[in-house]
Amino acid sequence: MANIQRIIFVEDHGNERAMMAKAIFDMNNTEETVTADARGIVVLFPQPMNQKAEAVLISNGIAATGEVSVQLTEEDFGEEVLVLTMEEQQKQRILSQFANARNVQLLTDLTGDELEIMDPYGGTLQSYGLCYESLSIIIKKLVKLVSKGEKTNVESESNGSPVDPA
Numbered sequence: 001m002a003n004i005q006r007i008i009f010v011e012d013h014g015n016e017r018a019m020m021a022k023a024i025f026d027m028n029n030t031e032e033t034v035t036a037d038a039r040g041i042v043v044l045f046p047q048p049m050n051q052k053a054e055a056v057l058i059s060n061g062i063a064a065t066g067e068v069s070v071q072l073t074e075e076d077f078g079e080e081v082l083v084l085t086m087e088e089q090q091k092q093r094i095l096s097q098f099a100n101a102r103n104v105q106l107l108t109d110l111t112g113d114e115l116e117i118m119d120p121y122g123g124t125l126q127s128y129g130l131c132y133e134s135l136s137i138i139i140k141k142l143v144k145l146v147s148k149g150e151k152t153n154v155e156s157e158s159n160g161s162p163v164d165p166a
Contacts, residue, residue, distance in 0.1 A: 004146065005080040007036045009107070010090060014040025014069035016050045017086045017117055020132060021107070023062050024139040034146050039072040041093060046070065052120070052128040060132060074100045084110065084142075086117040111141040 009021040018038035025036040046068035048054075054064040077083065077100040084107040085091040095101050108116055117135060120127040 003080055004082045004103075005033055005035070006078075006082070007034060007142075007146075008039050008072070008076055008081060008083045009036065009086075010039045010041060010072055010083055010094065011086045011119075012041055012090065013047065014038050014043055014072075015047045016053045016121060016128075017119065017131060017135065019049045019067060019069075020053050020057060021084075021086075021117075021135050021139055022067075023057050023065065024132075024136050025143065027062050028140055028143045029146065030143070031147050037076075038067065038070070039076060040069045041072055041090060041097075043069045043071040050121075050128075052123075052125050053132075055125060056128045056132045059129075060136075072098075074098055077102050077104075079103075086119070088116065107138060107142070111138050111145070113138055113141075 007025065009018040009025070011018040018040065022036045022038040029036070048066070048068055049064055057064050072083075072094070077098065079102070081103060083094065083101070083104045085094065085104065086107060088106050091104055091106050094104050106116065108114065115134075117138070118127075118131050120131040
């Protein structure tokens with residue numbers, strides 16, 4: 001992961017888990033050379049962060065940034081960009097919809113966790129809190145991987161090369 005300069009967290013609409021993951025990453029990231037963004041696979045119009053997701057972040061001492069959802073585009077992919085999805089089906093959808101898709105991984109595969117990130121959409125504030133807790137643990141593992149500059153054995157299915165070819 002030594003050559004990764006940008007991480008994009010992706011989910012369906014980009015205004016819940018992806019924004020929470022970005023906020024948690026930004027709060028814990030010590031590497032100034034690595035930035036994070038949140039994107040959605042289907043963003044019909046820009047939407048602010050989900051109110052329950054925002055409330056959970058604030059209650060955990062993370063300021064909500066006032067961001068709005070942004071559509072994932074072909075231009076988002078690159079050699080120094082790592083695209084992380086919340087669910088396997090999102091990863092597969094990206095790989096099939098974007099010709100330039102590369103370095104696309106399921107977040108929990110990269111961090112060595114078994115379960116995908118639960119989708120709290122339509123759930124209670126408690127559901128969003130549980131989602132935050134699991135994201136927080138997983139993102140902290142990701143930050144350690146990034147800060148150590150570790151190479152991973154995870155292969156990118158779109159081009160068959162390691163996430164960190166360096």
